[in-house]
Amino acid sequence: MSGSFARRSMLIAALCVYADLSIFGILWYVGSFGGPGSQLGLVVPDAAVGVLLIAGIVVVDVAVALPMRHAGKVALCHALFGLVTVPIVPTWQAYRLIAPAGLAISHYQAGAWLRGGQAALVFWALFAAESVRIMITVARIPWGWVTLGPVLVAYVVLPWLVGRFTTARRAHLAALEAEAALQGHNEQLAVQRAVADERSAVARDLHDVISHHVSAIRIHAGAARLSLDGDEAGHARRSLSDVESASRSAMVDLRRMLDVLHGRGAADAQRQPGLGNLDELLDGVRAAGVPVRLTVRGTPRDLAGSRDIALYRIAQETLTNAMRYRAGGPVDVVLDYRADRVRLVVTNDVDPAARRERGRRHRGLIGVRERVALFGGDITYGPAQEGTSWQIRVDLPLDRQ
Template sequence: MGDADVRLMADPRLWLRGRFGLVALGIAVICAGTDAAVMLLFGPPMNKWRPITLLIAAIVVDLALAAPPRWVAWVAGAHAAVFILSPLLMPGRPATEPEVNNFGALIAAFLAGAWLRNRPAGLVLAGLIAAGVIGHGIERDPQSGWDLIILTSSASILLPGLVGRLTITHRTYLADLERRTERLTREREIAIREAVADDRGALARDLHDGLSHHMSAISIHAGAARLALADSPPGGAQQALTSVESASRSAMLDLRRLLDLLHGQPEESDRQAGLGSVEELLVGVRAAGLPVTLTVTGAERELPASLDVALYRIVQEALTNALRHGNGDNARVNIDYEADAILVAVTNGLGERPAAGWQTSMGRGLAGICSRVRLFGGEVGCGPEGATWQLRVRVPLDAE
């Protein structure tokens, strides 16, 4: 039984105002009219108080079929009482006359099977059958034997009761399907939103890592060009401006590639850089004025594309922070291919700013590094080691 059905049974006002209540009222009126018409046409003459009382009782219990589901057991009990009351008020009725509440009793059995739980429904149906058998036994001499009376009484009550149970079971099954569909729809919408958020986060990290690196290089080269022009050594200014041009071009290429991804138009030729492109990255860093060396140990292997790009971006972000906050001493990039993991470490000299202040100033950069590493089940460690700052990233190669 669904939540809506429970609310209907708990609040009669909802039942009376709802479409189920209107349908139940129509059924009750039809049953009352039909049973009354059958009794008037085929029953005893309505010239004494006994048949009139019996007619009124049949109409009342039939109209009670419009009551909310919480009263189903009581309504079925009233119909059972009419079964027994009928032979007591009208003894000796001929066997050809139908039951005074025949149609109403069928609907009462149906409602009991539909609305009540298994045990209460079984008790109500058994009560109706017993009342029918007792009524027949009081009213008429069972010349054909009790077996036929019991069989017909049981069939006339059990069949509508089982149909009612089948109806509510089918309805409950459909309600479960609807709830399951709604739940799957909500889960799919949540998954889509999370996937979109993850994609946006990844693109934001790429924009931050790539553009911040190039813009830092542009800023350093522009400052060098300004100083070179002031001191009038033409060669130094030309080299610095050339580096500014190269860094800005790289920034524009990265921006265009990410915008193409946002528009759903990735180019195969614009494959994102990986660890194989670290040496090209170091060329730009050296041109910006930071000496840096690369050391690769272990047996190099092909990495999953997403991990390869993530590690490249991590190295790029670490060198960008070294350009911004380091003291310009020799920086080192170590890539170690272990048996079941890959270790990337970037070390550079500390600047004048305290290490805690530098860590705070990294902001989105450090958060982006941690996010990337967590996606692959890796570990991140960073902090000062003497006069240097070191970033260490270890990612298991079986995480993908």
């Protein structure tokens, strides 16, 4: 039991003692004094019995402060104490003039805290005890039996039901609070997952952008160096111009990624590239000295923005790998629009010296697999044509979001 709850229980018990002793003392004095209104007082046989009754009132009222696991026992003690007072105080008013506050509180606590079979047993025990007490008492007055039902409702049923309904309402509010807390926790987790997914997507995009453009810059720089060695100034100027163009494209893509991180990507007119920018991507690869052949099959169609961007990034990553590991032959890109899916196939020959490295765990391929899995697609990749070439095939369904 917490300290604050214990203090509240002690305060309630103290108030019960104060109220019940005050009522008993006043009515005992009125019954002993006689005169007008004395019929409303309590007639106690002698002072010793009165002191015992006072002690009993204090004991049963103080018991109200006990831990709530004893609520049923405390209520039964009040009921038994009431039965004991009936033969001791012969006046009919004794029925509910001795410890009324403590009895009402104890019945309330029993209704609020007891559950199951114990609750039913205690309720019917209290009901029976109060019924016996009422019948003994009302037998002393004409037509007293008519008070049986109302008095039972007032002193047994109502306190019990108020306690039960109060607890049910408290449990309902606690359940609502728990549900709200759980919902808030789930929303927080959803936000965290969304942030993590967005960061992962941005990381994949940054990897694709940097890998592609840096690879192109490396190839152009190498070509420029070889041209300078061979005193081919015109070719060197073209290669350096392509280096400048690739660098500029990399900076544009990096700024776009940073805008997304800063929350300005949605309103930015410069959207993420898609398949509509595939020709520009291939032109950049061709400018690096890599021959690329594009074949489009089926009827081109507009794709959802996220799927369109994913296919572009996949093509960008596969072309970057082709520039790194090809043996010198052309790169074949096939974009196949089917009824239920879009297939992207990229094939390039492989430099024998690069085959071993190509088979290792590659971050770019991990990013491609993550993009494909995001849309429920399929991906296959590996050596083709007896190991002389490398092929990656990606299928993204059109009917899944």
